[in-house]
Amino acid sequence: MSNLIRKAAAYLPNVDKKSVINLTPSDANWDYIGFEVVKLQTGQSYKLDTQHQEVCVVLLCGHVSARAGNQSWEQFGNRKQIFEQTKPFALYVTTQTIVEVKALSYVELALCKAPAQGKYPTRLIHPDEVSSERRGYGNMERFIHNILPDQALAEHLLVVEVFTPNGNWSSFPPHKHDELRLPNETQLEELYYHRMTPSTGFAFQRVYTDDRSLDDSFSVEDQDIVLVPKGYHPVSATPGTELYYLNVMAGPVRQWKFTNEPNFEWLIQPSR
Template structure:
């Protein structure tokens, strides 16, 4: 199995854990908690900032000593926009599930920005359609660079069955602004119906990294560098939640030269 593919554990609890230490990189952290009604999870951001994303289900949340109330709405990641919570470094938080709940915890280094805790409601989120033909996909910007944060960029994408996404292949692995930014990235994948699978390739120009993976419902893919296109198989829609972070909080990507004709 590829070293870039993280298989989430089945059942309830802390089912996926990506840290800078176990990923072998510097910035991005990603955790996934799957809770039954009545179960709780809590944590502290320490010297990192965090974005809690209610992927599915509802739960009562507190953060930074504030009662945030009952958050969450959709019961499938393919049905509407998510609720989320942004927290700066030095925050404690907790969530108690009212329904079956899937909670993503996205983290990156805090830079002392002193930003407040804030709830990000579905109506606050911008959506866009990217691509054309069988490269069409639907993007929801949860924490884009136009919204305040220190390091984190968080977005979710739905790719219809039979379509490609993160395509034409692009990369963001050089700190070479304004042409390209360095950003580590995780992809958390879900499939609809859940028994499906999709494909993701992560590769560099010199092929020193070249991994092609079949991704199933609940898998996490690490993108430390290189191009990282996805393909959703016929009959199965693909959702993914992206977390990105690097030395500068901006998304400037470079298309693979041999495939750039696809966007001209």
């Protein structure tokens, strides 16, 4: 099996653990992105020391109270499950900070991490601050929530969530961001955390380079992780399966600049 996919079956049997996924940059064999998924029952808490990292805590579902350093926020959260497609709350936490989240209901959290120097303050990201957009058309249409876009204050992290209707393609036309060639392209590692409804559904993802020195394709199931160190990385949802993925990107320059796969670039401007 490709080392670019981390199957949910490898970690989900750890039912007694609050942190069901904890991927470090060393685990992924890259420099920036760390990623953790935490599941809490009502009344449980989870505490993290950010150390030398900035952390974007995305409230995937549930209601919580939280404390980070000398700041606190009471009773926030606005979706019971991911596929309500409402904009999420998130918490940006700077370096050298203890953050603690207490569950007021069943809760799923995604902790997106990258090395940082502590340039920007901790803050709550309210749904009103999360922009939304539609990308693509026809069977390439998908819907975006920009949680931590490149206009927002952060050092390396970019975080976005994507909802892809059943049977549609996403991250399409294929594009890449693995070379630092400003103003046209930036070098960004990328992680996909996939969720599906129904949870028995599946999707496909391909990661490949122009010279095909990297060319991996695999089926993706609910709660699988796909790593994209370089290359193009399109996704397709099977008929009957609604696909969600949380995208985490990070690199030396915090801008999302990409190059489209030349063979598919013509699809960007459809003839009407």
